Amino acid sequence: xxARAGIVYLVGAGPGDPGLMTARSLALIAAADAVFYDRxxxxxxxxxxxxxxxxxxxxxxxxxxxxxQEEIGARLVEAAQAGRSVVRLKGGDPFVFGRGGEEGxxxxxxxxxxxxxxxxxxxxxxxxxxxxxxxxxxxxSAVAFVTGHEDPEKPETALDWDALARFPGxxxxxxxxxxxxxxAAALVAGGRDPEEPxxxxxxxxxxxxxxxxxxxxxxxxxxxxxxxxxxxxxxxGAVAAxxxxxxxxxxxxxxxxxxxxxxxxxxASGLAATLRELGAEVVELPAIRIEPRIDTDxxxxxxxxxxVYELVCLTSPNGxxxxxxxxxxxxxxxxxxxxxxxxxIGPGTARALAERxxxxxxxxxxxxxEALVEALADVDVKGARVLVARAAEAxxxxxxxxxxxxxxxxxxxxxxxxxxxxxxxxVEAAQSADxxxxxxxxxxxNLTDALGxxxxxxxxxxxxxxxxxxxxxxxxxxxxxxxxxxDIDGLVAALITDATRT
Ligand code: SAH
Numbered sequence: 356x357x358a359r360a361g362i363v364y365l366v367g368a369g370p371g372d373p374g375l376m377t378a379r380s381l382a383l384i385a386a387a388d389a390v391f392y393d394r395x396x397x398x399x400x401x402x403x404x405x406x407x408x409x410x411x412x413x414x415x416x417x418x419x420x421x422x423x424q425e426e427i428g429a430r431l432v433e434a435a436q437a438g439r440s441v442v443r444l445k446g447g448d449p450f451v452f453g454r455g456g457e458e459g460x461x462x463x464x465x466x467x468x469x470x471x472x473x474x475x476x477x478x479x480x481x482x483x484x485x486x487x488x489x490x491x492x493x494x495x496s497a498v499a500f501v502t503g504h505e506d507p508e509k510p511e512t513a514l515d516w517d518a519l520a521r522f523p524g525x526x527x528x529x530x531x532x533x534x535x536x537x538x539a540a541a542l543v544a545g546g547r548d549p550e551e552p553x554x555x556x557x558x559x560x561x562x563x564x565x566x567x568x569x570x571x572x573x574x575x576x577x578x579x580x581x582x583x584x585x586x587x588x589x590x591x592g593a594v595a596a597x598x599x600x601x602x603x604x605x606x607x608x609x610x611x612x613x614x615x616x617x618x619x620x621x622x623a624s625g626l627a628a629t630l631r632e633l634g635a636e637v638v639e640l641p642a643i644r645i646e647p648r649i650d651t652d653x654x655x656x657x658x659x660x661x662x663v664y665e666l667v668c669l670t671s672p673n674g675x676x677x678x679x680x681x682x683x684x685x686x687x688x689x690x691x692x693x694x695x696x697x698x699x700i701g702p703g704t705a706r707a708l709a710e711r712x713x714x715x716x717x718x719x720x721x722x723x724x725e726a727l728v729e730a731l732a733d734v735d736v737k738g739a740r741v742l743v744a745r746a747a748e749a750x751x752x753x754x755x756x757x758x759x760x761x762x763x764x765x766x767x768x769x770x771x772x773x774x775x776x777x778x779x780x781x782v783e784a785a786q787s788a789d790x791x792x793x794x795x796x797x798x799x800x801n802l803t804d805a806l807g808x809x810x811x812x813x814x815x816x817x818x819x820x821x822x823x824x825x826x827x828x829x830x831x832x833x834x835x836x837x838x839x840x841x842d843i844d845g846l847v848a849a850l851i852t853d854a855t856r857t
Contacts, residue, residue: 358386358440363431363462365455367448367474372484372560373397375475380444383472388439391431395446395586424454428461435467446586448476452502452529476500478527481559481588485566486602487595489525494593497524503531503538503589520545525592532587536575542591547571552596557587562636564605568598607634608851613784615791615814617642617798619775622673626792626843633851638784642802643772643795645673648747649681657742657767658685665739666762667692668727668753669715670700671746675707677769678744689713696734700727701842721841723820724752737761747771748797750822774801782806788814790850794843795819796826803830815853819846 358364364383369375376397384390385403392401394414401410411430415421422430427443434441449455449471462469478500482489489498499522505514519526520542531538532555543549549572557565569577571591578587604610614635616623619642627637648654658681661667669675682691689712699705699715700723708715717734719726739762743754747768754764772795777785785791788811793799803810816834818824820841824834836853838845 356382356386358383358388358442360388360438360440361435361468363435363441363443363458363467363469364472365443365449365458365469366445366472367453367476368392368396368400368444368446369475370447370477370480370560371395371397371558372480373399375480375560376400377472377474379472380474383442384444386440387442389434390442390444391427391434392444393446396444400444424457425461428458431458431462432465432467435462436465445474446477447480448474451476451478451500477559477586477588478529481556481564482527482590484560484564484604485554485556485590486598486600486604487554487556487590488597488601489527489590489592489594491594491597494597495525497522499524499526501526501528501531503528503534505534516541517545520547525590525594528589528591530585531589532578532583532585535578535589538589539571539575542571547591551591552593553589553591554595554598555583555587555589557583559586559588560604562631562634563611565611566598566602566605568595604634609854610634612636612789612854613638613787614850615640615785615788615811617792617802618794619643619645619772621645622794626794626847629843629847630850633847635790638781638788640777640781640785640802641775642777642798642805644775646771646773647677647680648768648770649677649684651768653765653767654681654769655685657744657765658682658687661685661687661691661742662694663740664695664742664765666696666698666731666734666736666741666757668698668700668731668741668743669704669708669745670724670727670743670749670753672703672707674744674746674769675699675704675711679711681769698727698731698734700724703842723822723841724750727753728756731757739763741765742767744769746797772797772801774805777802777805782809785809785811785814787811790815790817790854792817792846792850793819793823793827794846796823799823799826799830803832815857817846817850817853819843 366380389409391411391413413422413427445453551571553571553574554568555578567577567581612635614630615638616627630637696716698717705715705718717730719730741762741764743766754766757764791814817836818834819838824837827834836849838849
């Protein structure tokens with residue numbers, strides 16, 4: 356899709372969960388020349404923007420001087436009149452307490468064309484994620500969206516609290532935390548039952564979502580006690596109590612847990628996505644980076660002569676990727692492996708091979724070098740030419756064992772794992788982590804070196820297997836959980852078991 360030049364799109368970004376952004380919002384963000392965005396947009400909302408797009412923050416933050424509303428309008432007009440396609444990205448829905456109406460009026464007044472892209476509004480989404488249906492056949496046939504933040508000095512917009520109290524249905528208050536006490540009192544004074552169920556939902560649809568359920572009469576005290584802060588939504592109505600049955604988001608196994616992922620950025624996404632799907636808030640703190648070393652003489656030589664090896668052993672998906680790059684650079688392809696027995700250390704490595712048209716002959720059940728040695732027990736390697744293609748800093752268990760059995764082993768280093776310096780933001784976010792996951796000994800060493808005193812010592816440490824656990828202990832830390840299966844799924848399973856226990 357393309358965005359039209361000279362047009363401003365007033366786009367809703369939804370309440371925070373990136374998965375609730377509409378297809379049209381993502382398409383417009385990807386196409387726009389400029390995006391003017393607010394504070395409360397989902398993480399990664401702008402990830403799909405064009406590299407040359409202008410991204411302008413125009414959000415309002417409590418207590419911080421911000422861009423005035425008139426100025427936002429003026430800048431949108433200016434950008435559109437310069438012939439650009441402009442996305443104005445707002446939290447939730449642009450026309451629900453989003454001042455989208457005012458911006459549309461300013462654009463129309465200046466003769467600038469605009470379109471509106473509705474978003475999932477917090478009143479519906481945060482309620483749904485808290486297990487509260489805003490309408491229900493038995494409880495509520497109507498729902499009202501109300502601002503809880505009316506300026507009492509502004510009589511012309513004053514809410515009719517008596518009328519609201521009589522409203523026959525659910526009341527959903529936006530911006531309602533600060534004046535909750537007064538607003539609840541006004542509803543009760545207007546005749547609303549103080550025993551009516553009421554809930555407050557903080558950061559609805561975000562990984563840290565919290566909900567308190569009380570009654571209209573007790574909610575303000577409960578909110579104070581639990582220190583519920585904006586952005587939060589207040590729901591008043593019998594439907595709020597349905598949450599006792601219908602809550603689901605906060606029941607996911609890792610909800611409310613902050614988990615540090617230390618894998619190299621290129622590998623982290625699968626694990627991070629799985630953890631997020633289980634409810635965790637993921638902090639990506641890559642400790643290592645893969646530096647390819649495929650232009651060394653030893654790798655070039657091995658790749659050019661790949662056909663002579665009777666057994667080729669691969670110990671990681673990165674190894675597979677880089678060996679194939681080296682093979683291609685040598686002017687060969689997968690057929691060069693036709694005569695060889697191919698061994699993969701685990702299913703991830705086997706998958707990487709399969710993607711390149713090679714089905715591994717040997718894959719051990721446990722994914723450590725010792726297990727690969729065992730799995731190769733039936734392969735006659737006496738006098739055979741063997742290639743072990745792996746990382747520079749790997750252990751020598753495999754080549755040593757094969758040599759002992761009479762093989763002629765060439766070991767080539769396809770890549771080096773080097774330390775990645777963590778960003779200050781990620782280090783800060785990691786301080787309150789509940790878990791730190793380690794998927795290799797190099798991640799342990801590099802992260803503990805990089806963080807030093809700032810390692811989150813209260814977090815539980817989850818290790819993928821015995822070799823990684825040993826590195827954790829060598830770093831002076833304790834392993835809380837070790838995966839039974841030494842792969843990513845095994846690591847996640849171990850983490851869930853621990854989280855449900857504690
Ligand atoms: N246009 C937005 C609302 C903006 S007003 C929408 O349609 O959702 C800002 C208020 O919205 C906040 O004070 C809070 O009451 C509510 N809000 C926004 N995001 C929220 C979230 N993730 N959880 C709970 N309330 C939220």
